[in-house]
Amino acid sequence: MQNKLITVSLILIFILTAQVKGQKLINSPYSRYNIGTLDPSGSIRSLSMGGTGVAMRDNSAIYFVNPASYTSLDTTSFLFDFGMDYSINILNDGENNHRSDDNNFDHLLIGFPMGRGWGMALGIVPVSNGYYNLTETTNDPGIGEVTSVHNGKGGLANVFVGTGKNITRNISIGINMNVLFGTLERTNQFEFADYANTFSQFSSENLKINGINFDYGLQYNKKLKKDYFFTAGMSMAVGKRYRSEFEQLIVRYAAVPTSIYSPDTLSYIKTVSKDSTKLGSTLRLGVAFGKKDKFVVGIDYVTANWADARIHGSNGYLADTKSLLFGVEYIPEKYSNTSYLKRIEYRIGGHLADNYLLLNGVQIKEYGASCGIGLRIRNSLSKANLYFEYTRKNGDLTKGLHNENLYTIGISLNLYDFWFIKRKYE
Numbered sequence: 001m002q003n004k005l006i007t008v009s010l011i012l013i014f015i016l017t018a019q020v021k022g023q024k025l026i027n028s029p030y031s032r033y034n035i036g037t038l039d040p041s042g043s044i045r046s047l048s049m050g051g052t053g054v055a056m057r058d059n060s061a062i063y064f065v066n067p068a069s070y071t072s073l074d075t076t077s078f079l080f081d082f083g084m085d086y087s088i089n090i091l092n093d094g095e096n097n098h099r100s101d102d103n104n105f106d107h108l109l110i111g112f113p114m115g116r117g118w119g120m121a122l123g124i125v126p127v128s129n130g131y132y133n134l135t136e137t138t139n140d141p142g143i144g145e146v147t148s149v150h151n152g153k154g155g156l157a158n159v160f161v162g163t164g165k166n167i168t169r170n171i172s173i174g175i176n177m178n179v180l181f182g183t184l185e186r187t188n189q190f191e192f193a194d195y196a197n198t199f200s201q202f203s204s205e206n207l208k209i210n211g212i213n214f215d216y217g218l219q220y221n222k223k224l225k226k227d228y229f230f231t232a233g234m235s236m237a238v239g240k241r242y243r244s245e246f247e248q249l250i251v252r253y254a255a256v257p258t259s260i261y262s263p264d265t266l267s268y269i270k271t272v273s274k275d276s277t278k279l280g281s282t283l284r285l286g287v288a289f290g291k292k293d294k295f296v297v298g299i300d301y302v303t304a305n306w307a308d309a310r311i312h313g314s315n316g317y318l319a320d321t322k323s324l325l326f327g328v329e330y331i332p333e334k335y336s337n338t339s340y341l342k343r344i345e346y347r348i349g350g351h352l353a354d355n356y357l358l359l360n361g362v363q364i365k366e367y368g369a370s371c372g373i374g375l376r377i378r379n380s381l382s383k384a385n386l387y388f389e390y391t392r393k394n395g396d397l398t399k400g401l402h403n404e405n406l407y408t409i410g411i412s413l414n415l416y417d418f419w420f421i422k423r424k425y426e
Helices: 004-019 067-072
Strands: 075-094 095-113 118-129 132-140 144-166 173-191 200-223 228-237 240-253 264-279 282-291 294-302 321-331 345-359 362-376 381-394 403-418
Touching: 067 118, 067 144, 067 173, 067 200, 067 228, 095 403, 118 173, 144 200, 200 264, 345 381
Parallel strands: none
Antiparallel strands: 075 095, 075 403, 095 118, 118 144, 132 144, 144 173, 173 200, 200 228, 200 240, 228 282, 240 264, 282 294, 294 321, 321 345, 345 362, 362 381, 381 403
């Protein structure tokens, strides 16, 4: 027990250090809008199956997108799941490619039983990434050469705690309390080459968001003949207004230090409100079919009411989304004593989705494919999960909207242990 506590403590310290360090530095111009680029929801295991999880149940995994799934946790178990990922993003505007890459924290999940048919989970997961770094130089016959620099950083994260309870033999319900928090910082700078006769301009925007919302979940699980099973699930989050603080500063300045008009504040705004930021509702539906310890097939349908959201500086950039997620997991022989390869969990999946970003009358579309494996740790139900995902974001080159190709590899350590068994002998 002492060694386990030390291991968990070290990982927690590492995670907290990583959070202080910053966010993922994946350069995407689409992060300039709304709350940044949205991170997919799910653990490494879930993401390798296309992000499915609404109807998934497993005693060695935490599917936090549906808190009703927590009832599948064993009555004497303790789950600890920690993941990291590394991404490469390649932008294409029809003429040039630009690459950026970075690695960062993916998730921290903890799950444990509260009794028979009653489970609990908590964790921290990223919600969005607001990093971008853009520079462009143009030459206008009227004003000459102008260099514009646009930078952004920060993002949102979610800390959740939830519980699930069986209400009948086949039906379970659950609830997550989500604490959303984070800061988005954006700057814009315009510098004129004719510095002797012009003023340059600098502006900054800071948006802080925090608040509490709830996810509600429901699952129906039916055991069929010969260890087959069927599960249907639903989860939802209602629209919610959050406390936000918005600060904007616009300054003009001259490159000539003797100018009496430099620097000059053109505008300064700071507002604090309990309900000025609103995020829309989300509905998730899913089904799963499989055979115990052999295979499972899952399909999720997700719809989010982003057009109803209200975010400082983002009016007109939001659109409702619909997503289809699907995945398969196959295990040749989970408890094989003769072949380690037969105990490996093989996964594959994909997704088709709308992006919540609407620019120049065009809604960004995306699709992707993923695969992964689960490597069992000897003499235990613990495992290391690895996955690879490719996601394509399609803009419209005729309207100045570029395409992005995102390649991500991830790894997680999923620890499963019996922490609630009373020892007979000391």
